[in-house]
Amino acid sequence: MYDHNGEEIFVIDGHVHLWDATEGNITHEGGEEFIQCFYDYHTTFTPEDRQWSIEEYRKYGPDRMVEDLFENAAADMAIFQPTYLTDFYGDGFNTTEQNAELATEYPERFVLNGTFDPRDGEEGLEYLEELHDTYDIQGVKLYTAEWRGESKGWRLDDEDAFEFLEKCEELGIENIHAHKGPTIRPLNRDAFDVGDVDDAASSFPDLNFVVEHVGLPRLDDFCWIAAQEPNVYGGLAVAAPFAQNRPAKFSEILSELLWWLGEDRVLFGSDYAIWNPDWLVEAVLEAELTQEDRMEYGVEWDLETKRKVMGENAAELYDIDIDEKKRQFREDEISERFGLEDHYASDAPAAADD
Amino acid sequence: MPGPTPDGPTREAVRARLDRVTDPELDRSIVELEYVDDIEIDAGSVTVHLTLPTAWCSPAFAWMMAVDARTEVEELPAVERARIYLREHMHEIEINRGVNAGRSFAEAFPDAEDTVDAVRAELDRKARTARQYDAVEALLEAGLDPETIVSLRPQDLERTDGDDQLSIYLADRAVAVSAPAEPIERYLEKARETGLADADADPLFLTPEGEPIDPEAFELVHRRGRLAQVNMSSQGGICDGLRESRERRLEASD
Numbered sequence: 001m002y003d004h005n006g007e008e009i010f011v012i013d014g015h016v017h018l019w020d021a022t023e024g025n026i027t028h029e030g031g032e033e034f035i036q037c038f039y040d041y042h043t044t045f046t047p048e049d050r051q052w053s054i055e056e057y058r059k060y061g062p063d064r065m066v067e068d069l070f071e072n073a074a075a076d077m078a079i080f081q082p083t084y085l086t087d088f089y090g091d092g093f094n095t096t097e098q099n100a101e102l103a104t105e106y107p108e109r110f111v112l113n114g115t116f117d118p119r120d121g122e123e124g125l126e127y128l129e130e131l132h133d134t135y136d137i138q139g140v141k142l143y144t145a146e147w148r149g150e151s152k153g154w155r156l157d158d159e160d161a162f163e164f165l166e167k168c169e170e171l172g173i174e175n176i177h178a179h180k181g182p183t184i185r186p187l188n189r190d191a192f193d194v195g196d197v198d199d200a201a202s203s204f205p206d207l208n209f210v211v212e213h214v215g216l217p218r219l220d221d222f223c224w225i226a227a228q229e230p231n232v233y234g235g236l237a238v239a240a241p242f243a244q245n246r247p248a249k250f251s252e253i254l255s256e257l258l259w260w261l262g263e264d265r266v267l268f269g270s271d272y273a274i275w276n277p278d279w280l281v282e283a284v285l286e287a288e289l290t291q292e293d294r295m296e297y298g299v300e301w302d303l304e305t306k307r308k309v310m311g312e313n314a315a316e317l318y319d320i321d322i323d324e325k326k327r328q329f330r331e332d333e334i335s336e337r338f339g340l341e342d343h344y345a346s347d348a349p350a351a352a353d354d
Numbered sequence: 355m356p357g358p359t360p361d362g363p364t365r366e367a368v369r370a371r372l373d374r375v376t377d378p379e380l381d382r383s384i385v386e387l388e389y390v391d392d393i394e395i396d397a398g399s400v401t402v403h404l405t406l407p408t409a410w411c412s413p414a415f416a417w418m419m420a421v422d423a424r425t426e427v428e429e430l431p432a433v434e435r436a437r438i439y440l441r442e443h444m445h446e447i448e449i450n451r452g453v454n455a456g457r458s459f460a461e462a463f464p465d466a467e468d469t470v471d472a473v474r475a476e477l478d479r480k481a482r483t484a485r486q487y488d489a490v491e492a493l494l495e496a497g498l499d500p501e502t503i504v505s506l507r508p509q510d511l512e513r514t515d516g517d518d519q520l521s522i523y524l525a526d527r528a529v530a531v532s533a534p535a536e537p538i539e540r541y542l543e544k545a546r547e548t549g550l551a552d553a554d555a556d557p558l559f560l561t562p563e564g565e566p567i568d569p570e571a572f573e574l575v576h577r578r579g580r581l582a583q584v585n586m587s588s589q590g591g592i593c594d595g596l597r598e599s600r601e602r603r604l605e606a607s608d
Contacts, residue, residue, distance in 0.1 A: 217379065219581070245595070256580075
C-alpha cells in the first residue's frame with residue numbers, strides 16, 4: 001500500500017504483462033519491431049536511472065516481476081492483460097497460459113484475464129470457454145490490431161465480435177479491456193480507432209468496456225464516447241508516465257478524464273514492463289493538478305479520488321474486497337518473502353520506499 | 355542541356371513556405387516542431403530533408419507532410435522543382451519516390467486500407483474543433499455571450515488592414531465589439547479548408563460534426579474543443595519524447 005501523507009492507498013495495478021520477446025521466440029520480423037517499439041516507449045517515459053537494457057527487457061521472468069511489483073509494496077495486486085501476437089512470436093508474446101504461471105502461484109495477488117479473437121470462429125469460442133473453465137477468468141484483453149495471416153485487424157462492432165461478446169455475457173466474463181492506444185509498429189494505426197467501442201458498449205450494457213490507454217492519440221473520441229456510455233471506463237496505462245516527465249500534460253489529461261468520465265470510471269495501470277510500478281505509482285500519486293486545471297475543470301486529484309483510481313474502481317469491477325485482502329496479506333507468501341507482514345498489519349503502513 | 359536557371363529562392367522564403375505545413379496530428383508547423391533538418395538550394399531546384407519523431411510515424415501522416423512541403427515550396431515563383439526526402443522512416447523509400455514523382459498515396463501504398471484523403475479529413479476536423487476553442491475563448495473574453503457567439507456568421511466580422519483586431523458587428527450592425535484577429539482567422543482558415551463557414555451567411559462556429567450549435571449545447575461543444583486541444587498536445591508530448599530519445603540514441607551510436 002502506498003503511504004500518502006499517513007493515509008493508506010491500496011493499489012491494484014490494472015495492466016501488467018509477463019512477456020517473452022527473446023530472439024528465439026520471434027518468428028516474424030514484426031516481433032522484433034514490436035519489442036523495439038515498446039522499448040522506445042519505455043526509454044522515453046522512464047527516468048534515466050530506472051531504464052532497463054534491451055536484453056533484460058526482452059524477458060524478465062516471473063521472479064523479477066514479483067519483486068518489481070510487490071517487494072516495496074508499490075502495488076498490492078495486479079491484473080494480467082494478455083497480448084498473444086502468435087503471428088510474431090512462436091509461443092506467443094504474453095499469453096494467458098504464460099501469465100498463468102505466476103497468477104496461479106499467487107492467486108491472491110493476481111487477476112488473470114483471457115482473450116478472444118473473433119477471427120478464430122468456432123474454435124475461438126471453444127478456447128474462450130476453456131479459458132473460463134480452467135482459470136475462471138472474469139475479464140478479457142482484446143487486441144484489435146493483431147495480425148492474423150492476411151488480416152491486419154478486426155473491429156469490436158463486427159457481427160463476429162458480437163457473437164464472442166454474447167459468449168462473455170453467458171459465461172459471466174464482464175470486463176472487456178480493449179487496447180486502444182498508440183500505434184505499435186508494425187501494427188496498423190487505424191485498427192486502434194475507438195469508434196467500434198461505442199456500438200459494442202451500447203449493445204452490451206451489462207458488460208464493462210475498459211478502453212486501455214484512454215484511446216491516446218484519440219483521447220477526444222474516447223472521452224466523447226465514454227461520456228455517453230456509462231459502461232465505458234478508461235485505463236491510464238501510457239497516460240500515467242506523463243506524471244514523471246510531462247507533469248503539466250498529465251494534469252490536463254487527468255482533468256479531462258475526471259471531467260468527462262468522473263472519478264469512478266478511471267483505472268490505474270502501469271503497463272508493466274513498459275513502465276515499472278516501483279517508481280510509477282509514486283509519480284502518479286505525488287502528481288498534482290495545476291491550479292489552472294483545477295479551476296477550469298472543477299475536479300480534484302485528492303485522497304478519495306486517488307483511492308478510487310488506484311484500486312477501488314478495479315476492485316469494484318473484479319469483486320475484490322480490499323479490507324479482506326489487507327487481512328489476507330498479513331500472512332500470504334509474498335508478504336512473508338518480502339517482510340511485509342507489518343506493512344499490512346498496522347494501521348499506518350511501513351515506509352515502503354526503496 | 356537545360357537553359358540557364360533563374361536565381362533560386364532565399365532560404366527564408368523556403369522556410370516561410372514550410373512553416374505553413376503542419377503535422378496533421380498535432381496541428382503545429384513542421385518548422386516549429388523542428389522536423390526540417392536541411393534545406394539545399396541550387397538555383398531553382400530546392401531539396402528539403404525532414405526527420406519525423408519516430409521511424410514508424412504513420413505513413414499517411416508522413417505522406418501528407420511530404421506532399422504538403424513539396425506543394426508549398428513549389429508555390430514560390432523562383433522554384434522550378436522541389437524534392438522532399440524523409441530520413442530514418444520505415445517507409446522512406448516509398449514515400450520519397452512517390453512524393454517526388456508526383457504519385458498518389460494509393461499508388462505508393464497499394465496495401466493501405468484508408469485513403470489519405472479520409473485520414474486528412476478526420477484530422478482537419480479535429481484541428482478545426484481545437485482552433486474553434488481559441489477563437490471562442492477570444493470572443494468570450496471580449497464580452498460576447500454564448501447565444502451571440504453561436505449566432506455569428508462570417509459576414510459579421512470585419513478586419514481593418516494592419517490591425518491585429520477584428521470588429522464583430524452585432525444587433526444588425528448597430529454595435530461593434532473588438533477581439534483579437536489571430537485566433538479567429540486561424541480558425542477560419544481551417545474551417546474554410548474543410549468547406550465550412552465559407553459563405554457570408556453560413557454559421558461561423560460549428561459542432562465537431564459540422565452542425566450549427568444549439569445555444570443550449572454551447573458549453574459542451576466548447577468543452578469538446580478544449581478536449582481536442584488536450585488530445586493533440588498529449589500526442590505532441592509523446593512525439594516529443596520519442597524524438598528526444600531517438601536523438602539521444604542516434605548521438606550515442608555516432
